[in-house]
Amino acid sequence: MFSSGGGVRLGRIGGVPIRIASSWFVIAAIITFLYAGPVSRYTGPGTAAYLGAFCFALLLALSVLAHEAAHAIAARRFGLTVEEIVVDLWGGHTSLGVPRSPLQAGVVSVVAPLSNIAIAGVMLLLRLAVEPTSLAGFLLDAVLVANLLVGVFNLLPGLPLDGGRVLEALVWAVTGDRDRGTEIAGWGGRAVVVVAAFGVLGVPLLRGNSPDLVSVVWIVILGAMLWRAAGEAVTVARARRRLRGLDLTSVVVGVLAVPASATVAQWRHSISRKLVTTKDQTEPVGIMVAPDGRPVAVVDARAAAAVPAAAAAHTPLSAAATRLAEGAVARRGTPVLAMAEQLSRAGGPGIVVADADASGAPVPVGWVSGVALARALRHRGRTSSA
Numbered sequence: 001m002f003s004s005g006g007g008v009r010l011g012r013i014g015g016v017p018i019r020i021a022s023s024w025f026v027i028a029a030i031i032t033f034l035y036a037g038p039v040s041r042y043t044g045p046g047t048a049a050y051l052g053a054f055c056f057a058l059l060l061a062l063s064v065l066a067h068e069a070a071h072a073i074a075a076r077r078f079g080l081t082v083e084e085i086v087v088d089l090w091g092g093h094t095s096l097g098v099p100r101s102p103l104q105a106g107v108v109s110v111v112a113p114l115s116n117i118a119i120a121g122v123m124l125l126l127r128l129a130v131e132p133t134s135l136a137g138f139l140l141d142a143v144l145v146a147n148l149l150v151g152v153f154n155l156l157p158g159l160p161l162d163g164g165r166v167l168e169a170l171v172w173a174v175t176g177d178r179d180r181g182t183e184i185a186g187w188g189g190r191a192v193v194v195v196a197a198f199g200v201l202g203v204p205l206l207r208g209n210s211p212d213l214v215s216v217v218w219i220v221i222l223g224a225m226l227w228r229a230a231g232e233a234v235t236v237a238r239a240r241r242r243l244r245g246l247d248l249t250s251v252v253v254g255v256l257a258v259p260a261s262a263t264v265a266q267w268r269h270s271i272s273r274k275l276v277t278t279k280d281q282t283e284p285v286g287i288m289v290a291p292d293g294r295p296v297a298v299v300d301a302r303a304a305a306a307v308p309a310a311a312a313a314h315t316p317l318s319a320a321a322t323r324l325a326e327g328a329v330a331r332r333g334t335p336v337l338a339m340a341e342q343l344s345r346a347g348g349p350g351i352v353v354a355d356a357d358a359s360g361a362p363v364p365v366g367w368v369s370g371v372a373l374a375r376a377l378r379h380r381g382r383t384s385s386a
Contacts (some may be wrong), residue, residue: 007086016072016082023089024061031057035142042135046354052135057114059143063119064092070115073097074108090225091150102173102181116151120144133156158189160229189230193223251373252353252366254284259276260296262288264304264320265312285367287352288321293361295329295352297321322349329354329362343370 007021039056040049068085068372071094075082081097099105123144130136155163164185171181200219204211256274258267267286274284286299303320320362327346330339332355343351350373 007088007290013085014073015075016069016076016085017255018065018085019087020061021086021088024087027089028054028057028061031060039138041134042133042138052139056139056142059139060146061087063143063147063150066115066119067112067154067352068092068094070111071108075099075104078104078108080104080108081136081317086107099169102178105172106166106169109162109169110155113151113162114156114226116147116154120148120151123147156188156192157185158187158192158226158230159185160189160232164189164192164230164233177241179237179241182240182355183234186230186237189226189233193227193230197223219384225315251368253369253372254362255352255367256284257286257287257289257295258299258317259362260288260290260318262317263313264307264315264317267299268312268319285369286317286321287364287367289364293363295324295354295362295364296324298352298367318381324348324352328352330368331356332365339368340373343368343373 007019007024010018010020012018024164032050035053035056036049038051040046043049064087065085068087072082072085075094078099079098083095085094086092094216096108099108123140127137127140127144130140152163155166157167159168159182167188168178168181168185171184172178175181182335197219200215201211256270258270262270271283271286283301286301286304287295288297288299290296297318299317299321304317307315307320325346325348327342328348328350329352330342332353334342334353339351339353348370350367350369350371352362352364353368354362355365356362
């Protein structure tokens, strides 16, 4: 019943787990408190009013669930991975794989706000069948308006809104450059915040009125979130574009594979033989490998050099090494952008570049440190802007 991610697990839609986050109960309590007054006009004051208001919170949660389920179903139809649907404090989100084409990105994004508009249409039809002055009529009206607002607002052309994803997909389709689409849609998101803030704050002031306090609070909170997310989209898009033009040879250094059971003395001997054989004064990065050849750790050259000569033969090299995180191995030929993303996910000091041997096991052939990649990226950014 309770989820390891926090909250309550409700079940599945099309095989996708659904979870109500703990934070949803906070917004549900706020909605119940705010709407108990209006609902009391139909039920009278007391428990019934709060129950009616809580019903409205549940209907809104179902609307959010429909929105996210539309994302999930469309993504699954395209063969994308969908991990989870979550309903939370700010609405909800769906964890899914990255679309592989503008069509996939556009469809997966647009179906969700359209589902809210469709729900508003259903509420309108149901509204015609109930007494206008009844509690059911009030709740249907409230759900209709909420879904219409959510649907229309989410279609606005700016990230992180669904309409921003659609704009991103359109630019991607026209230019063939997804990152350009992301950057344009990110600026669109900031434009949406400016326009929304002007509508809530500027228009009443121009008319000589004071802005509604509740609206001001919401626009400040929501606007700050949207502005930050839009800015992050612009930053990421620019970084990805710089990485795309980065030559991998400028950040890859040679490696020397050593057994995971090696001592510091054996490492020093291997290094000296390597330097003499190649007549190269650039010390390679040591990669410790398991018996099956799998890279498991990277040698810290400074730590290894600090071991006294008398203790080197008895000190395991692993004591002067950093274990590689899962996913810190990339095949040779991996695009720089994909390698940077893999390094970001894996964490740690860097990533091993590997070939495959006859059995398919990875054989270390290079090392990309996070520091070198960041330095090259900064240099690339300066030359790109010059």
